[in-house]
Amino acid sequence: MTADTAFPVLHVRPATGWVNDPNGPFRWNGRYHLFYQHNPAAPVHAQIAWGHSSSVDLLHWETGPVALTPTPGHLDAGGCWSGCVVDDAGVPTAVYTGIGDSVLDASVCLATADDDELRSWSKHPTAAARPPAGLDLVGYRDPFLFTVEGRRFALVGAGLAGGGAATVLLYACDSLREWTYLGPLLDTGDTVAKTHAPADIWECPQLVRLADRWLLIVSLWTDEVLGRVAYLVGDLDVSGGVPHFNPTGGGLVDSGHDFYAPAVLTAPDRTLMWGWSWEDRSEPDVLASGWAGALTLPRELTLDPTGRLITAPARELHALRGTATTQALTAQESLLLPSGPLDVEIRLHLPSDRVATLALAVDDELTVTVDPATGEVDLRRKVHHADRTARPATGRIAPNTNVVDVRLLLDGSIVELFLPDGVVFTERLYPAPTPTRTVLHLRGAQETQAVVTAWQLE
Numbered sequence: 001m002t003a004d005t006a007f008p009v010l011h012v013r014p015a016t017g018w019v020n021d022p023n024g025p026f027r028w029n030g031r032y033h034l035f036y037q038h039n040p041a042a043p044v045h046a047q048i049a050w051g052h053s054s055s056v057d058l059l060h061w062e063t064g065p066v067a068l069t070p071t072p073g074h075l076d077a078g079g080c081w082s083g084c085v086v087d088d089a090g091v092p093t094a095v096y097t098g099i100g101d102s103v104l105d106a107s108v109c110l111a112t113a114d115d116d117e118l119r120s121w122s123k124h125p126t127a128a129a130r131p132p133a134g135l136d137l138v139g140y141r142d143p144f145l146f147t148v149e150g151r152r153f154a155l156v157g158a159g160l161a162g163g164g165a166a167t168v169l170l171y172a173c174d175s176l177r178e179w180t181y182l183g184p185l186l187d188t189g190d191t192v193a194k195t196h197a198p199a200d201i202w203e204c205p206q207l208v209r210l211a212d213r214w215l216l217i218v219s220l221w222t223d224e225v226l227g228r229v230a231y232l233v234g235d236l237d238v239s240g241g242v243p244h245f246n247p248t249g250g251g252l253v254d255s256g257h258d259f260y261a262p263a264v265l266t267a268p269d270r271t272l273m274w275g276w277s278w279e280d281r282s283e284p285d286v287l288a289s290g291w292a293g294a295l296t297l298p299r300e301l302t303l304d305p306t307g308r309l310i311t312a313p314a315r316e317l318h319a320l321r322g323t324a325t326t327q328a329l330t331a332q333e334s335l336l337l338p339s340g341p342l343d344v345e346i347r348l349h350l351p352s353d354r355v356a357t358l359a360l361a362v363d364d365e366l367t368v369t370v371d372p373a374t375g376e377v378d379l380r381r382k383v384h385h386a387d388r389t390a391r392p393a394t395g396r397i398a399p400n401t402n403v404v405d406v407r408l409l410l411d412g413s414i415v416e417l418f419l420p421d422g423v424v425f426t427e428r429l430y431p432a433p434t435p436t437r438t439v440l441h442l443r444g445a446q447e448t449q450a451v452v453t454a455w456q457l458e
Contacts, residue, residue, distance in 0.1 A: 196250030
């Protein structure tokens, strides 16, 4: 294990190398399996393979051998990019993006598991799907499969050249080896989609049913720059045999700067999600550390009655809690938190007309300011390195709220911050090179108070 104080010890990732998108979360024979984009050789995006970790409890993860690697002469010679894993008539099957000579030389590829531990895989020699003829695409990747009314369909993220539209392409694939293109499921020509999910390419589309609604998650690629992740809530009409998604609202899945390309797992009693938290430090620091990127802790997804996405840490994470420390703070007081990783619950008591700020400081500083009158939440990061910049982020909770519950999950350099009404921020906050403890400051009017309970995670 690396001695880097920024290294997250509870988040899924191998000890070294590059990690990006989570792929194919899958439950098989009593174990959770989680795959991810991975370069074992170096902390850079090159020769992308599928890493593999598994767990029986979502808490303790075992890193297995690399599942899929680029094969010379195969459709994936340039990289095994993102996709999903499905149970195909009792056979775990990876459905993924194979990259050839360039990013635009992309195919939907298949591989089947050779064993029940999903440690060895055999690739199918031909593509399940290729980009449809007649579309001038600037992206084609990240297949995701779903079933509705007994039929299986697939989504592929894409974008049209010339700023035409970000789009999700729809296929019928009852047979995984015979895909039929049905046209776009949705694109940014739709007013609701354009409002909530503007992009040049929609990456990593995920479509799941939550209660009686449908949730479409898309990662926003704009001008060749990774962006944020949006969700669209709507209804799925399959009356004509071909699904049509009609969005009625949407928002951001995560309002932070360091979250992208989530993948979901639908279980009988809930829907789980993992995202990618990329590095937000200098390239020399990354290369010196030997690692880059991690997956977030698992989150549970629900919708509130208004159709707003609510994201909460998976309930299993409570089992990691060990020693607890509770302390009350008044305005302008500080608290030295125990050494991490930590699970911290903060109950803020706010005057109705005055803002309050929570500040986390290790070396960099993260501040979260809540305005109880308007419900506006403002996050800012102050950094102490010339090659990084402070950037604001915003969210909104219910206005006229005098008590606000905040939950922080702190692990190495990763901060996952959960507020009411589905407001979530994933940020990177890098500690000093030598071991240090986090300081929590409370700032605000004299009447501002906070009760802080911090659990060391074991």
